[in-house]
Amino acid sequence: MxxxxxxxxxxxxxxxxxxxxxxxxxxxxxxxxxxxxxxxxxxxxxxxxxxxxxxxxxxxxxxxxxxxxxxxxxxxxxxxxxxxxxxxxxxxxxxxxxxxxxxxxxxxxxxxxxxxxxxxxxxxxxxxxxxxxxxxxxxxxxxxxxxxxxxxxxxxxxxxxxxxxxxxxxxxxxxxxxxxxxxxxxxxxxxxxxxxxxxxxxxxxxxxxxxxxxxxxxxxxxxxxxxxxxxxxxxxxxxxxxxxxxxxxxxxxxxxxxxxxxxxxxxxxxxxxxxxxxxxxxxxxxxxxxxxxQDLADSTGLVQRLRQNPSPHAQAADRYFSEEGQPASVPVLATKGDAAPAADAGQAVAASSRIASLQDLLQQQTDKLAQTEQELRKAKQTIHDRKVIERAKGALMSRLGMTEDAAYRALQKAAMDHNKRLLDVAEATLALTDIALANTQASPSNLTQPASGTP
Structure with missing residues (x-):
């Protein structure tokens, strides 16, 4: 566990x-x-x-x-x-x-x-x-x-x-x-x-x-x-x-x-x-x-290499405390501005490279998912919009006895009369009460005007 x-x-x-x-x-x-x-x-x-x-x-x-x-x-x-x-x-x-x-x-x-x-x-x-x-x-x-x-x-x-x-x-x-x-x-x-x-x-x-x-x-x-x-x-x-x-x-x-x-x-x-x-x-x-x-193979390969080659600084610490002998100096990571010994400097570069590799992988994954989500959201929004319009047509057809073609033309005319998107008109139609919908049979442009008291 x-x-x-x-x-x-x-x-x-x-x-x-x-x-x-x-x-x-x-x-x-x-x-x-x-x-x-x-x-x-x-x-x-x-x-x-x-x-x-x-x-x-x-x-x-x-x-x-x-x-x-x-x-x-x-x-x-x-x-x-x-x-x-x-x-x-x-x-x-x-x-x-x-x-x-x-x-x-x-x-x-x-x-x-x-x-x-x-x-x-x-x-x-x-x-x-x-x-x-x-x-x-x-x-x-x-x-x-x-x-x-x-x-x-x-x-x-x-x-x-x-x-x-x-x-x-x-x-x-x-x-x-x-x-x-x-x-x-x-x-x-x-x-x-x-x-x-x-x-x-x-x-x-x-x-x-x-x-x-x-x-x-x-x-x-x-x-x-x-x-x-x-x-x-x-x-x-x-x-x-x-x-x-x-x-x-x-x-x-x-x-x-x-x-x-x-x-x-x-x-x-x-x-x-x-x-x-x-x-x-x-x-x-x-x-x-x-x-x-390929992404999975590349990521798996890189992770395996990182696991097989742990941080040089960690390896230096192991050697320092090993009973087999001690290195000449305490293994300290070189900070910015330090003049680290050549061996420690190499270890610091390798450790930094290892961390950077993981950071790059994470950043690539994050960027890719963010871009995919944004593009997918656009596609799904269009699908959602079509569903709303179809539901609005269905409401007019079932409540007013309109044909599908007449219902669609009524929504189109209301959108043009009020300079609104077809989606906006469809959403307004779905918010109307039965009484308000009945009034629209005589005037399709009323589709954009919710009835009094309608949220």
């Missing part, structure tokens, strides 16, 4: 390096988990779109495509289950929130079997089928968001935040593909489906704006390529046709396949950026692990 209570400075230096290495290894494991999640999300998005056309066409279209993508999604779901199981290990450092979300995702994955069986029988509505797939995908994206929130390296945290918002763009684009395909396959324009379609286009733009705040400059061309690809012009023409169609207008059902192919190409273009982000994420994790290992 005494040994454990009497640790040296060098022990703490080495332990700090060990913990840093462990943190990087945990991040690498989560990066691998993110890659599996991304692949499964892509497969489920494809299955959702194919299932939408299959149901909307009464089973006449996309039966083979739906069966094919199910065969692709199942092994990915099993790989995800295996990765989740590894996170239950006590050494994984997964948070309670992450593990809880994994549990919900597994429940939703279990529901896919019955859903697929029902779709094969053409039993559920298009909306119910899309909702079932979308619920699973939403849980997976939420998990990536939590992984980003728990990252301990600023560069990796930034990549994860970028990836989260790219996944949100892709999911809105995937839902747009499914809604548009089912709308065309039905052959008649539905007002509800058309409104959803427009909201999904706006959602892609909002998530894209946040993505651009975080994306690395050298990865930006991948985003630009996806936005400006030759396929985009055709996508916009098809979008315009669906947005401008009148309610109950007859649509060309044969265009559902064309729409599905064009919107799938957009998802593929976005997938290029996703692959680049995932590769960068894994490369950064491996580089961070290599650097942490």
């Amino acid at each position: 005494g040994k454990n209570m009497n640790r040296s400075t060098s022990d703490f230096i080495v332990r700090a390096r060990e913990l840093e290495l462990q943190a990087m290894q945990h991040l690498a494991a989560r990066a691998a988990l993110v890659e599996v999640i991304g692949k499964l999300v892509h497969a489920l998005q494809w299955e959702r779109g194919a299932s939408s056309i299959y149901l909307a066409s009464g089973g006449r279209s996309f039966d083979a495509e739906r069966t094919e993508v199910v065969a692709l999604a199942e092994p990915l779901a099993q790989a995800l289950r295996t990765a989740f199981a590894a996170q239950l290990d006590a050494g994984s450092a997964a948070s309670a929130q992450m593990v809880s979300t994994m549990g919900w995702v597994l429940l939703d994955l279990d529901s896919l079997g019955p859903l697929r069986a029902a779709i094969a029988q053409k039993a559920p509505s298009v909306g119910d089928a899309m909702g079932g797939f979308s619920r699973v995908i939403a849980g997976l994206i939420e998990l990536v968001f939590q992984l980003a929130d728990g990252a301990t390296d600023p560069a990796i945290s930034r990549l994860l935040v970028t990836l989260v918002h790219l996944l949100q763009v892709k999911e809105a684009a995937g839902q747009e593909r499914a809604v548009g395909a089912s709308l065309l396959a039905c052959g008649v324009c539905s007002e509800l489906a058309q409104q959803r379609f427009i909201h999904l286009i706006n959602a892609q733009e909002r998530a894209g704006d946040v993505l651009l705040d975080f994306i690395d400059a050298d990865l930006r061309p991948h985003w630009d390529d996806a936005q400006n690809s030759p396929n985009t012009a055709q996508l916009e023409r098809l979008r315009r046709g669906l947005c401008m169609a009148k309610v109950d207008q007859v649509l060309d059902a044969a265009q559902s396949t064309v729409w599905f192919d064009v919107s799938s190409k957009r998802l593929a273009d976005l997938g290029v950026l996703e692959a680049a982000l995932t590769a960068r994420l894994q490369a950064n994790c491996q580089a961070a692990i290599a650097a942490a290992r």
Whole structure:
């Protein structure tokens, strides 16, 4: 017990390096988990779109495509289950929130079997089928968001935040593909489906704006390529046709396949950026692990050398009091201005060097942690801000019956009207009472004015 209570400075230096290495290894494991999640999300998005056309066409279209993508999604779901199981290990450092979300995702994955069986029988509505797939995908994206929130390296945290918002763009684009395909396959324009379609286009733009705040400059061309690809012009023409169609207008059902192919190409273009982000994420994790290992090796080596070569002054004191003989002079550390004997001066320099080495190690560790904490705080603040804005949108949606798009526009308008940050408006919205919120339905600018008596 005494040994454990009497640790040296060098022990703490080495332990700090060990913990840093462990943190990087945990991040690498989560990066691998993110890659599996991304692949499964892509497969489920494809299955959702194919299932939408299959149901909307009464089973006449996309039966083979739906069966094919199910065969692709199942092994990915099993790989995800295996990765989740590894996170239950006590050494994984997964948070309670992450593990809880994994549990919900597994429940939703279990529901896919019955859903697929029902779709094969053409039993559920298009909306119910899309909702079932979308619920699973939403849980997976939420998990990536939590992984980003728990990252301990600023560069990796930034990549994860970028990836989260790219996944949100892709999911809105995937839902747009499914809604548009089912709308065309039905052959008649539905007002509800058309409104959803427009909201999904706006959602892609909002998530894209946040993505651009975080994306690395050298990865930006991948985003630009996806936005400006030759396929985009055709996508916009098809979008315009669906947005401008009148309610109950007859649509060309044969265009559902064309729409599905064009919107799938957009998802593929976005997938290029996703692959680049995932590769960068894994490369950064491996580089961070290599650097942490090198730091640990350097620190351990230096500590071992210091332990094997204790202070020369201490050695001189041992010799002085040894029964084997006494040196010519008392071993006294040379102070500034002293003219110490050559031997003692050498010992003093060596002792000073030893202390300086430990001080340098401690200072390097302190400076590195301080810089990392500052950069990480910025990334986490942005994540927090997005959470507040999403909560404010949710409050308007649940209390006033607004759509997500209308809630976001109301917050934006209030911010512009009062020259405030969107975050400030969101925080004020969450502080309002139900009565004050009801008043904002007529005037969104009131969102920045707390009700009387509201703290």
